[in-house]
Amino acid sequence: MNKIEEMIEAIEEYIENCKPVPLSSNKIIVEKDAIEELIRELRLKTPDEIKKYQKIISNKDAILADAKDQADSMLNAAKVHTQELVNEHEIMQRAYSEAEEIKDQAYSQAQAILDHATEEANQMRYSAVQYTDDMLANLQRIIEHSIDSNRSKYESLLSALDKDLNVVLSNRNELAGIGTDEEPEQPEDDAAAGLQDSGDYEE
Template sequence: MSKIEQIITEIEEYIDGCKYQPLSSTKITVNKDEIEELLAELRLKIPDEIKKYQKIIVNKNAILNDANEKADEIIRQANSMTAELVSEHEIMQKAYIQANEIVQNATNQAQEILDDATHEANSVKVAAMQYTDDMLANLQNLMTHMLNGVGGRYEELMRSLNENLSIVTSNREELYPEDEVEEDDYDNLAILDEDIEDLEEYEDEDISINLD
């Protein structure tokens, strides 16, 4: 409660406590000195209260002005940020488009290089296959010629091997314990060893063949 309100309350209480005049229900008898004292006190307090309220009003206006300034600053920053975001979005879009173009160009170049390399590799492969086929054909002819030339020399050796093989096979079918093996078996094995040595010597011979 303010000072003014407190003094007004005291005046109201004082009036309520005064006695009515005789034969009247609306008029009262007051003490002049007391009422003047209360009014004087009220008069003294009014300037202080007015100053207080004026100060409050000034402070209120200052607070409102400060709030308005802060609100304006917030709005300004928001507008600035919005503009920056729009600008950044446009920049990002342009960068994204440029990046896609670079990737697409690189992909096209890589595909072109791959196609050229594949074509060249296929050409080399065909040439290599043809060269290999020619070499194999020459080798085939050479081997056929060699077989035809040495076939007669092997016939006698093969016949001897077959004879000894038959003997060895027969001996295995009639296998005896090791301490009972007959001397003929050892002779047959010796003959087989000689035939194998003859075959190895023949394989070691130099054969001169013209590949042209």
């Protein structure tokens, strides 16, 4: 409670304690000196209270101004921080987009390299198969030619040997007829053995 309020309460209390005027319900008897003293004290204390309130108001304005400055500073800091977050988000989005683009390019390049390598491998495999087949075909021709050539030579050899064998047999028969009455044994076994040996040679 301030001093002015104290003086006002003192005046109100004084009035409550004053005696009423006879035959009147709203008039009282006051002592002039007492009421004047209360009013004088009220007047003396009023300037001090006014100064006090002015100081409070002045301090209040300063406090409000300081609070406003702090609020503005915090608001500016929040705006800066928000802008930094926005910039950081944009940077992250840009970095993510660039990373995705790089990944797609790398995948495309890797796929192209793989396709090219696969194509080259298939081409090399086809060339190797073709080369091997050509070599085998050439070898087949050589073997077939060799077989045909050797078969012809072998058949000629067998024919010559067969003629020689017939000559030998004929000579032996002639010799047998001249030298003795006994008929010489036919060298069928020898001839068969010779043919068998010739057959083994063919194989």
